[in-house]
Amino acid sequence: MARKCEICGKSPATGNTVAKSKVTTRRVWKPNLQKIRVVTDEGTVRRMYVCTKCLKSGKVQKA
Template sequence: MAKECFVCKKSVVSGNNVTHSNKHNKRVWKPNLQKVKIVLDGTPQRVNVCTRCLRSGKVERA
């Protein structure tokens, strides 16, 4: 199962490294996910949340 942010559904993105001589190599960009305890429907639950959502206050930590 691929990891993604519980709030914004941010996940792995793929693309290319491109050198000065225009050689292309596959690479991936991974989101900065943290496993945190949040309050969901009044109960604490452990989920993966990206740091952008944590910083902007989109989740309430338990």
């Protein structure tokens, strides 16, 4: 599974976790993806990985 929203293209973001002692370690922020059944533009139903922001904003019609 590619950790990427199939609607908006949101993918993992990287950065640093900074401790009080200023020690930094790399980390990844993953998008909140849900595997849902979606009605496509052609009217067919397929399963897609969609982020919750796209679900809440109404960019996707659930089947």
